[in-house]
Amino acid sequence: MSLKKLPRSFYLRPTLTVARDLLGKLLIRRIDDEQLMGRIVEVEAYLGEKDAASHAYRGKTLRNEVMFREGGYLYVYFTYGMHYCCNVVTEEAGKGRAVLLRAVEPVEGIDTMRRFRKFRGKKKDDRELTNGPAKICQAFHIAREQNGTDLLSDEIFLVIDGSVIPRSMVLSSRRIGISEAIEHEWRFHVRGSPFASR
DNA sequence: TTGGTGATGTTT
DNA sequence: AACATCACCAAA
Numbered sequence: 021m022s023l024k025k026l027p028r029s030f031y032l033r034p035t036l037t038v039a040r041d042l043l044g045k046l047l048i049r050r051i052d053d054e055q056l057m058g059r060i061v062e063v064e065a066y067l068g069e070k071d072a073a074s075h076a077y078r079g080k081t082l083r084n085e086v087m088f089r090e091g092g093y094l095y096v097y098f099t100y101g102m103h104y105c106c107n108v109v110t111e112e113a114g115k116g117r118a119v120l121l122r123a124v125e126p127v128e129g130i131d132t133m134r135r136f137r138k139f140r141g142k143k144k145d146d147r148e149l150t151n152g153p154a155k156i157c158q159a160f161h162i163a164r165e166q167n168g169t170d171l172l173s174d175e176i177f178l179v180i181d182g183s184v185i186p187r188s189m190v191l192s193s194r195r196i197g198i199s200e201a202i203e204h205e206w207r208f209h210v211r212g213s214p215f216a217s218r
Numbered sequence: 219t220t221g222g223t224g225a226t227g228t229t230t
Numbered sequence: 231a232a233c234a235t236c237a238c239c240a241a242a
Binding site for chain 3: 064066073074075097099100101102103105107120122152153154155158195196197198
Binding site for chain 1: 225226227228229230
């Protein structure tokens with residue numbers, strides 16, 4: 021099956037649409053001569069100034085600057101003193117909207133992912149490799165230096181491989197770790213995927 | 219399998 | 231003081 025890099029126009033669409041369409045796409049990370057690949061199974065949309073749970077809610081800052089670029093850039097942030105999470109920026113510049121990658125199914129480079137995740141010698145299932153936003157970043161070696169990476173580059177990018185997730189397989193639910201008062205059903209995941217978080 | 223807690227540092 | 235989290239352990 022041929023792999024086609026997602027074009028800029030994919031990202032320049034309404035954020036909730038992009039979020040749903042990201043399910044089933046492949047995340048590819050190239051480091052030196054190695055390629056890591058995972059299929060996206062869970063995401064969350066963050067709608068900028070309309071969304072009290074979004075980093076962009078109070079406008080542009082040093083931290084969230086990348087969110088205000090045009091779609092197709094990677095926004096990486098540091099949280100809880102030790103973790104990184106990564107987002108795909110959406111829509112046109114100035115909107116501050118993005119989609120958080122929450123879980124992928126490991127496809128290629130699994131040995132390397134286990135090494136990055138420090139699974140060496142531990143009897144852990146591959147499902148625990150990338151079933152959380154900070155786990156993805158650890159497994160794919162995504163950190164501060166990758167903040168602002170253009171997803172049309174060859175370092176980190178997304179591809180479609182022909183397999184499409186039917187609408188009936190996409191479930192929506194409340195986002196994780198967001199207080200009830202400001203929450204919407206903007207988490208999307210592939211029904212029944214054993215690689216989603218819980 | 220579930221729930222509680224400590225780790226750890228940036229942002230507001 | 232809160233935080234878009236994770237790993238570990240104890241309890242059931």
